[in-house]
Amino acid sequence: MAETTTEVPSTVANATVFTFEEQATSSLALYGMSIFCIIIGSIRSTQYIRRQIEKKRLIEGSITMREAKKFPISASCVLFGLYLFFKPANERFNWVASVAQKLRVPEEYVQKINATIINYTAVPETSTDPAESLLIRLASKVPHQYVPEAIHAGAVWAYGQLPTLGKNECMLLLTFLICFEGASSFASLIKPLVSAIVKRLPLIGFNAPYLLSLKKGKKEMEEGDIEEAKSKDTEYLCKFEFDRHDIISLLLCSPVLISHLYKRHWITNNIIGVSFSIVGIQHLHLSSFKAGSLLLCGLFLYDIFWVFGTDVMTSVAKGIDAPILLQFPQDIYRNGPWEANKYSMLGLGDIVIPGIFIALLRRFDYRVVQSTAEAKAPQASLKGRYYFSVTVIAYMAGLFITMAVMHRFKAAQPALLYLVPCCLFVPLLLAAIRGEVSALWNYDEGKHVDNEENRKRVDSGKKNN
Structure with a gap:
């Protein structure tokens, strides 16, 4: 992951000086988009995880304690690799x-x-x-x-x-892949509306599902045996499930993809970036509060080092001409929305990383996975929780501090420096006040994660049934 930072152009002798109204407008626009992404992404995450659990499906791509330990190191390697890629030999x-x-x-x-x-x-x-x-x-x-x-x-x-x-060729390929994924995310967001319209149209037929997959055998097999092999002897390298409504939605979103590839306009950039963030928060699953805390602490140090310690983060952010950040023009009042070209920026990593942690807290509020004590005492579930709402407010405060410091010092800031303490310590403080520190700290959705141990448990349960 290459995480970018919040930044504005540096103030130099010949730089354009923006008024307070212009800076406030751009900052509030980024502020509103980031909060919107986190709230909608968290709601969709709760619905998605609950649906997976109800259908007794294991959740793929989860971030467990093991992945959380390696994540900052992996992200650093990728970030530094991109930095060297953009540097002349x-x-x-x-x-x-x-x-x-x-x-x-x-x-x-x-x-x-x-x-x-x-x-x-x-x-x-x-x-x-x-x-x-x-x-x-x-x-x-x-x-x-x-x-x-x-x-x-x-x-x-x-x-x-x-x-x-x-x-240049590598950059074009990277930009296309990111834009295509962003357009696909946008298509998934508008799919419910498309489905509601298409179902009313005649001569469309039923919504046929499709599955594209690449399966690998774990042992040597003869030709044709892998199709009927047991699940313990095979593994999927990739699976891609879609239906006719997905195809229609993607076709409707293709103008956004094509327009951004040709124009690189901030509006299409933000459509792709917002869609990316919402779908990322929905599908990036933190398996436990402990894993989320470790991930935030690791990326807290990662962000500080690469922004304050080196020029790596800012160089990569400026070098990648792809929608990996949200933009809003500061000169929109002067040049209008079509000609404006001086931007305030907020990296998608500063939205998605706190966002998946906040989504975990919403699932904790809604008891997607109940503890043993709550299962034995159903009346306890009637007791309200407000961790999601309080942590969203804490994120808003942290982002406000980030933008205030950014405008005060006119320099890029590691947003996680301010967001992580707010998003981590505020829910722990609320848990201490409510006497739920143990319940929050030990909240774990690990039994629904797609790993070898859980696959064996699910397979044995199917055999018994």
Whole structure:
């Protein structure tokens, strides 16, 4: 995950100065969109998890304690990989050399790094063609007798026929994939409306479901055996379920996808970003309060380090031209909604990460999974809980503090620095006041997670029935 931060353009000598009204409008717009995503996403998450439990289906893609421990490290690796991807080749090696010096790496190793820089960034004087230069470098590592002239010439010709796959092409592919997923998320949100309309139309027929899947056997099998193999001997690499209404919804949303790919307008960006956030909060399942707390604490440190400690987060946020953040123009009053181009931004990670934790609290409020004590004493379930509402207010306060600090210092801020304490400590404080610290801390939906242990339990239950 590459998490972006809330930011506005830095104030420099020749920068545009925005009025308080302009800054307040853009901030309130981002504020409203983020709250909307969290509330709607949490409601849909509760409905989705409850439906899965009622149908006795295991929940896929859950974040358990194990995943929560690895998540910040995995996110850091991805983020740093993107950072190196956007850096020019010579700057990448120079950055590594400077870090090595700061970490007091022995001088001999720093010299080796510098030698690597010279070796791989210098262009050979024997050729100005990049393809031939690369082959000359490779050939210089191998004794000449192993690289005959004819093979060398053929390799140069073959390399020249290959399509160029550089940074721009990779960026276009990444943007398309993100936009397509965003349009698919938007389609899933409007599907209930589409279904209600389509069902009233004649000659449509029934809503036929489809399933595309890729299954792998866990042991060697003969051709045709995998279809009838037991579930313990196979596993799905991917499953994609859809129906005719999904296809119609996606076709209706395709103008948003096409428009954003061509225009990169902030309105289509926000449609995709909001849809992404709501569906992300709905389907990213935290298995327990402990896992959620560990995830928030890990990403709290992750956000602070990559924003304050380095320029990695801001560089990646500016380098990826894809709808991974919400935008609202500060110059909308001056240039109108179509020509405005100076934005305040809020990363989707600052919405989805607290959002999945808040969704967990809503499921706790609605007792999607009841504790043993509540199951034995049904009257206890009549007692109201307000953890979701209180934590939404806490998120609003944390986001307000983030934006206030951002405008005060005119610099990017790690939003999780302010959001995590608000979203984590406020519900714990409420639990302490209500005497429910143990119930909240031990709230666990792990028995509904799709893992090997639960699959065995479900399979044995089906056999007994």
